[in-house]
Amino acid sequence: MSVWLQENSWQELDKLRIKAKDTIIIPVGSTEQHGRHLPLGTDTMVATMLAVDAAEKAQVLVAPPLWYGWSPHHMVLPGTITLRPEVLIEVLYDVMESLGKHGFKRFIVINGHRIVNIPWMQIAAERAQRLLGIKVVIFDPAYMSKEVVGPLGFGAVGHSEEIESSHMLYKHPELVHLEQAQDNPITATPLYSVDPRFTGDTLCYVPSTLTHMQNSVDVAGGTTGKPSQTSAEKGQQYHEHLVGNLVEVIEQLQNN
Amino acid sequence: MSVWLQENSWQELDKLRIKAKDTIIIPVGSTEQHGRHLPLGTDTMVATMLAVDAAEKAQVLVAPPLWYGWSPHHMVLPGTITLRPEVLIEVLYDVMESLGKHGFKRFIVINGHRIVNIPWMQIAAERAQRLLGIKVVIFDPAYMSKEVVGPLGFGAVGHSEEIESSHMLYKHPELVHLEQAQDNPITATPLYSVDPRFTGDTLCYVPSTLTHMQNSVDVAGGTTGKPSQTSAEKGQQYHEHLVGNLVEVIEQLQNN
Amino acid sequence: MSVWLQENSWQELDKLRIKAKDTIIIPVGSTEQHGRHLPLGTDTMVATMLAVDAAEKAQVLVAPPLWYGWSPHHMVLPGTITLRPEVLIEVLYDVMESLGKHGFKRFIVINGHRIVNIPWMQIAAERAQRLLGIKVVIFDPAYMSKEVVGPLGFGAVGHSEEIESSHMLYKHPELVHLEQAQDNPITATPLYSVDPRFTGDTLCYVPSTLTHMQNSVDVAGGTTGKPSQTSAEKGQQYHEHLVGNLVEVIEQLQNN
């Protein structure tokens, strides 16, 4: 028995759906540059490993992952694949509509592509809730690790920084090349921070322009943050914190 | 001389644009229920009063307001007007494209409809930056007042709560009917908060369903929060804090 | 009590809707160059001043104005903002759908941007009537002043000509700079006239190309017609004629 929907036959799936109380996780990430030391698929792998571990604990299902996200800014480096957010809205909506027709009622969309995918997911989620009569929540690791990132000694959310690197090192060590990692410490900008833990006044997030991204390319091969602080152990604690939260979210959903 | 683009002739406007260093504010709000005590246009009025006061200080221009936003959840009460977010993306993009063709290069989009309008604004802003070669920032009062709301003794961001009510009482006392206001204190939900000041782990915002909204209707005529704590004086301090931030944002934009 | 929807709370609005026999006016204009003497917002101001005066007489409501219209040809001069007509159709449809859900059944869309906005309004209006079961009429000052323009001694419909200028001078004298006005008399073209009073055979209206518009720019700063004939008094008579017609249209709608 697998938590992956796609590894079950339709009759197995239908039984598992009932056991899962109509709950399913949709892992969404991106395929985009992650510095010189992390694989292009990092964000989708992150969404997937959270989904699978929580699904096994909570006995729910996981839909096949969507490997493509909204990454216009990371087109600055090769291998990045970006879909228009208008298209992504429709993809996610259709996936939820299909599953909704088969009786799924509780959806957790995991955004492995921290922060950036949220806008189009919100638009798809609202439409799905309104038209399909389902419940949808969006689970983003950056927003769901606010309480643990500080205690672990991690810095702010950047890109391919020590947080993502530790997480990947814990789960996919064979794909992490720490010796290639370059630091690019995050410096404060007045009235702007992407980090959900930031307590000051801030403008809202807008993906950077390619011109602006070029700087992190020149300095650190696309990295922002300090991958030199990477630790598999901390990655594990970070992972377990997120999986714990995800299981709790599922239980809340199922009790409403 | 007016900071409103629409009150100038094209030749006045063109001169003012140069003086404004190609900077323009686009005030966007919503038309939606705001409890029994605030007018339906509150969000657009908020965007507008911030825009005008900052524009006068910073000598920049203000585009005509967009009175319509994304308010599917507030359709639970009469007078609410909601546009599909897919449509709003295109509206904002076209406005920026038009102004970009006339030489404007720095755009501040003010979201008077705190939190909710952000997703479609982000999508429009990214596309505009990428295709038009302009710079766009999104200024949301909830994210830009994180440092002042606590000191002022305001509670969490709700709807038509003491923050909005104080702001409106300061600037539009004739439209505020405090005697009609009903309190609906915000209670903590595990792992979820809309408030940008919330420091705990949280799911991402998704507009509520109509079913869920019905509760705040039944309890307090559409209000969430404590309008009983409304104060014109605090409204003024809140306003001045935001205008100060907005002027600073403009200066930063102009110096980049 | 205000006729503006946005200045009322939802509970006031709902009472006013019943008094208004489910009738609401949607003022739509444009933001576009209006010669050297009129403000960029002229068309929306015109729609708004007709809407408000008629609404007060007929005790109906007015929705927040849409400041943006279809003005591709006026992009020839700065300050003009144009939306794609495909987008405008959706905006107007969503506004009517929202209000239709709250019980409004009779809609008057005022086109302050004479002639040009009609096509997309027709498409939105037909769809709204068909899908929402409401009644929609389009009120355009140029088509609704055919009987009065001649007697007042005004020439043909142009742009920023004596008709618009007189109307604005009557209602917004502080925004009119007649000393800047330039005449650009309208010369007859065989088989083509934009003017609804034209009795000869004619091709249908298509917005001019930018190349063609350049002529009116070079000659008269974007004006076509004779603003030198402007008169606040005639503007008042023109206004009252239109308001009278608008009130009559509302009564007809309410009696069907």
Next chain:
Amino acid sequence: MSVWLQENSWQELDKLRIKAKDTIIIPVGSTEQHGRHLPLGTDTMVATMLAVDAAEKAQVLVAPPLWYGWSPHHMVLPGTITLRPEVLIEVLYDVMESLGKHGFKRFIVINGHRIVNIPWMQIAAERAQRLLGIKVVIFDPAYMSKEVVGPLGFGAVGHSEEIESSHMLYKHPELVHLEQAQDNPITATPLYSVDPRFTGDTLCYVPSTLTHMQNSVDVAGGTTGKPSQTSAEKGQQYHEHLVGNLVEVIEQLQNN
């Protein structure tokens, strides 16, 4: 040699295009109920017979006809085919873009479906002029016969009335069944007329609802006007007037 583009090979067509000074007519009509006495294809046949006769005189080309138009109101009776206007805009645009790439620069779109097709044609024409650098005019028989309809003794523009019936009787007598025709005299409505010759104040045209159309169905099988006044001779005069105007329009286009 045929004026129809589709009856020529590409090499013949290319020679004819030069002879035609890059001018082509696109006949567009509708397929919709035309009372009990006229065929469903009347509007497209009208566009086609005007196009062919003028093209032969002026030595220009005719594109294959578009048999489908915007006819939501005529869906009240069988055989009517209606396309969404949003789709029609794209069809016409693509046709013009294709021909524009082959060197055509002057386009006359004939609207055999009087009045109703104009809005989407205007939107397509403006976009085509702006993006393709071509010139497009819209030729509508109702607007191009204002000077002749009165002298011929015809009444106002209705549907399947004496004007259309006479025109069809002249050119397609075998498809006209006058013995089935039913009169349905047009009565004046205050402040509203579809007829381009109407000199009074009027609301703009919006296609009727199906409920409203049912009346003309009940009274006269879908006819509005007086087909009893049909005359092949007058049909010929009407036709020749229109062809004359069309030839003049072509010459004007070619001399600009």
Next chain:
Amino acid sequence: MSVWLQENSWQELDKLRIKAKDTIIIPVGSTEQHGRHLPLGTDTMVATMLAVDAAEKAQVLVAPPLWYGWSPHHMVLPGTITLRPEVLIEVLYDVMESLGKHGFKRFIVINGHRIVNIPWMQIAAERAQRLLGIKVVIFDPAYMSKEVVGPLGFGAVGHSEEIESSHMLYKHPELVHLEQAQDNPITATPLYSVDPRFTGDTLCYVPSTLTHMQNSVDVAGGTTGKPSQTSAEKGQQYHEHLVGNLVEVIEQLQNN
């Protein structure tokens, strides 16, 4: 009495629909280059002549033809008109929806533009079957002549080759200029053939690029195949085979 829907009045049409057991043929072709010897409208003429002859035998109806198809590759030569396939899907869907509302239940879409139009027709047909509760089949001469083309001695499916040329010579000899025809024998490509009779492994069809098309232009004015083998007699046999199949398809549809 005519099998063409557009030549009947609505009341005749409604009677014929019942006689036709709610069956209607929609002929779709293209307007595109067909070598130096065939007219640009060949594909639509082919669809039309099959439709009319089968309709007369089977007593069903024929909708007005759609003269425009998907021909991006043939834009290499003048006179070709191509619509985006996204637009064509909507056109065909709207035609079927309109007719479906009038009681038609069995649709045969004829693709005179062999092979190329199939993709968008499939998408429109599936949607129409699902949403409208009708039955739709796609009849393509290339797929429906697999059994006769070999026996007739014709070569593979190309463009303007002996198959199309014979068909046109039989039905429209006045439009065929065999003296202009140029041969361009089809040579085998490994693992790729457009011909439905091809029995080897093959990639799927994708319309050629303009660069690739240039070759057939240079060699044979846009022809692929051997028009020198054209025969009106074989054209007749080919036609009768297809008409026979079409009648059989109609009967099957009517008996299900």
Next chain:
Amino acid sequence: MSVWLQENSWQELDKLRIKAKDTIIIPVGSTEQHGRHLPLGTDTMVATMLAVDAAEKAQVLVAPPLWYGWSPHHMVLPGTITLRPEVLIEVLYDVMESLGKHGFKRFIVINGHRIVNIPWMQIAAERAQRLLGIKVVIFDPAYMSKEVVGPLGFGAVGHSEEIESSHMLYKHPELVHLEQAQDNPITATPLYSVDPRFTGDTLCYVPSTLTHMQNSVDVAGGTTGKPSQTSAEKGQQYHEHLVGNLVEVIEQLQNN
């Protein structure tokens, strides 16, 4: 070193792209019911295993798989996920556009969802070739195994039949439950076959209606064909035939 794009960092990927002569495979499948014995993800797994094995031989890259296809007919059974084909066109286009910007020029799209996905892939492929200047081929196992299926003793292409079952048993035995398999022999229909090997005249493929699909559900749990004939050995031969063809296709692409 991995052939999967997503398992490489951007700098590894860029080196591999050069080695791959700018060639990349995009595996696309579906998530849909595959009888009682095969997993829901069969089609994507098929696309993936062909892609990986050929990529390793030919030293090219593989993009992350798209797990979602066009499966409206299989919505008859739970677990099926279907995207609108209009959405799939845009997804595939965006993936190719992104990769095209990074220097990829040769694309092989594998359709693991035999036959059904072809239409939207064709539309995306043509657009991509035209606008991006890349070369795209569509590799469908059903069309690429025409020469081997007969010799292996397999029957016609159905659904979850002996061909797919053998292929899956060879590569994913742990996911195949042959004991659950039910036969549903394919019977000939006059003038219609989905099988690319069919040599008779045929209508074109259109996905079945849900009503029609219900039959195969009732008879054999969604299977069409004879899974009882499944053989891992034949599955291997089938796989190697396809991989051989795929490698040959890649070489052809690289030599053009």
